[in-house]
Amino acid sequence: MISAIRNAVMTPLAVLTVWLEGLWGLLQVLALGAKAAMGGKAKLAETFKQPATQRKVFQVLRAFWPNLSLKRQLVKAYDNSGTVIVTRSDDCLDVLNRNEDFEVVYGSRMRKLTDGENFFLGMQPGWDYTRDTSAMRLAARRTDVAEIVLPRATELAGELVAASGGKLDLPAQLGLQVPWDMTDRYFGVGGPDAATMKEWTTILFWYLFEDLPADPELDRRAMAAAKGMRDYLDGAIAARKASPTETPDILNRCLSLQSAGTPGMSNLGIRNNLLGLLIGAIPTISKASCYAMDELLNRPDMLARAHQAAVDGDDALLANCIWEALRFTPHNPVIYRRAARDTVIARDTLREVKVAKGQMVFAATASAMFDRYAVEAPNEFRTDRRFETYIIWGYGMHTCFGAAINEAVIPAVLKPVLAQKNLRRARGAAGQIDTGPTPHPQHFRLEFDR
Numbered sequence: 283m284i285s286a287i288r289n290a291v292m293t294p295l296a297v298l299t300v301w302l303e304g305l306w307g308l309l310q311v312l313a314l315g316a317k318a319a320m321g322g323k324a325k326l327a328e329t330f331k332q333p334a335t336q337r338k339v340f341q342v343l344r345a346f347w348p349n350l351s352l353k354r355q356l357v358k359a360y361d362n363s364g365t366v367i368v369t370r371s372d373d374c375l376d377v378l379n380r381n382e383d384f385e386v387v388y389g390s391r392m393r394k395l396t397d398g399e400n401f402f403l404g405m406q407p408g409w410d411y412t413r414d415t416s417a418m419r420l421a422a423r424r425t426d427v428a429e430i431v432l433p434r435a436t437e438l439a440g441e442l443v444a445a446s447g448g449k450l451d452l453p454a455q456l457g458l459q460v461p462w463d464m465t466d467r468y469f470g471v472g473g474p475d476a477a478t479m480k481e482w483t484t485i486l487f488w489y490l491f492e493d494l495p496a497d498p499e500l501d502r503r504a505m506a507a508a509k510g511m512r513d514y515l516d517g518a519i520a521a522r523k524a525s526p527t528e529t530p531d532i533l534n535r536c537l538s539l540q541s542a543g544t545p546g547m548s549n550l551g552i553r554n555n556l557l558g559l560l561i562g563a564i565p566t567i568s569k570a571s572c573y574a575m576d577e578l579l580n581r582p583d584m585l586a587r588a589h590q591a592a593v594d595g596d597d598a599l600l601a602n603c604i605w606e607a608l609r610f611t612p613h614n615p616v617i618y619r620r621a622a623r624d625t626v627i628a629r630d631t632l633r634e635v636k637v638a639k640g641q642m643v644f645a646a647t648a649s650a651m652f653d654r655y656a657v658e659a660p661n662e663f664r665t666d667r668r669f670e671t672y673i674i675w676g677y678g679m680h681t682c683f684g685a686a687i688n689e690a691v692i693p694a695v696l697k698p699v700l701a702q703k704n705l706r707r708a709r710g711a712a713g714q715i716d717t718g719p720t721p722h723p724q725h726f727r728l729e730f731d732r
């Protein structure tokens with residue numbers, strides 16, 4: 283009885299709060315838009331690229347148009363006939379769970395990169411997906427994270443921060459270097475050199491996931507990078523077979539699986555699986571590390587808490603500070619799928635929307651993590667949330683293959699930086715994230731007292 287009364291009071295209150303927040307968000311978006319418009323088109327685009335602005339836009343959508351269907355194609359890189367933006371947590375998770383209704387789209391570009399076969403992120407449920415993920419899970423074992431990946435990332439990050447002399451360009455000197463080193467030592471395929479592998483993976487990640495306008499110049503660069511990577515991997519596999527080693531790396535594990543006759547582990551299968559893994563591994567960890575650091579630097583009280591956690595060796599608290607920072611500024615604000623058939627989202631609710639076959643569906647995970655119906659006090663920066671609150675590397679069948687690596691390596695990258703005294707941004711533009719012409723941080727200069 284008490285809970286019924288409580289529900290009768292709380293439910294309308296929650297709805298009212300969401301509406302009021304939506305109205306407030308709308309006013310803020312209009313004000314921000316008007317101010318930015320005075321600075322021209324570029325300024326306007328820049329403003330709406332900011333996570334804080336996007337949060338306000340999503341706040342409005344969640345209140346008034348939780349599932350918004352548009353004729354407009356926001357993604358040009360993959361065939362589609364319009365866009366549906368999904369902003370509530372339940373609906374985002376539903377979309378990412380319904381593989382038969384909402385398919386992954388990356389297959390066409392994946393095939394261009396491998397010059398033939400698909401990679402498992404571009405696959406629907408079925409034998410090919412099971413074969414490749416099963417083999418690669420045996421090659422990249424969960425236990426490797428604690429035994430191999432984390433100790434090395436911790437050691438290297440510590441050395442790089444110590445050598446920086448109090449002036450650290452986070453992506454260039456640390457964020458890209460630590461995951462590159464992982465691909466070199468643990469994957470066993472670090473490329474001809476670090477700079478080339480970092481460049482290849484940045485271009486290819488951008489091409490697969492972030493090239494919304496389908497830029498022909500990027501296509502050209504991606505084809506060149508993919509050819510370079512394929513040739514390199516073919517050579518690396520042949521060389522390892524010619525001169526075997528005992529190193530416990532992913533390449534050797536794949537070759538052992540090949541010797542045992544494991545399906546999918548032909549030379550070509552190994553090459554394509556490594557290619558897909560490499561693309562996901564380097565620019566992502568760097569970008570997420572930069573975003574988390576940026577968010578913490580914007581919040582002096584939380585920066586102080588993260589600093590203390592790093593100094594005290596309180597790894598659980600440190601990680602919570604980082605995940606919460608990534609809730610505010612996630613690496614992926616949206617995960618997109620395409621409707622494989624005519625269907626409906628949020629059936630029999632006031633927010634029900636029809637989705638036509640061919641429409642692209644944006645599961646706005648950045649919005650889902652601020653949905654008041656799913657997340658308590660969503661606008662507060664808290665360090666006591668359960669990890670399940672975070673949708674920071676996908677959800678459902680295609681949840682990031684590197685999730686356990688991310689959970690270990692991102693804190694390992696940031697811990698020695700956060701432990702420094704008087705950590706601050708460098709002055710002026712240098713202390714802000716600079717992506718250059720890419721969607722990935724190239725420079726972000728920090729300083730600390732030695």
Ligand code: HEM
Binds near residue numbers: 403
């Ligand atoms: C902060 C770092 C990372 C972020 C933010 C991230 C993000 C994501 C996201 C959002 C997805 C799902 C994409 C979708 O459903 O459309 C995904 C899948 C994937 N990621 Fe990551 N990733 C990161 C690091 C890594 C690393 C280190 C690796 C390699 C070890 C990796 C390899 C993959 C692969 C292979 C998939 C496809 C999984 C599948 O289809 O089953 N990622 N990642």
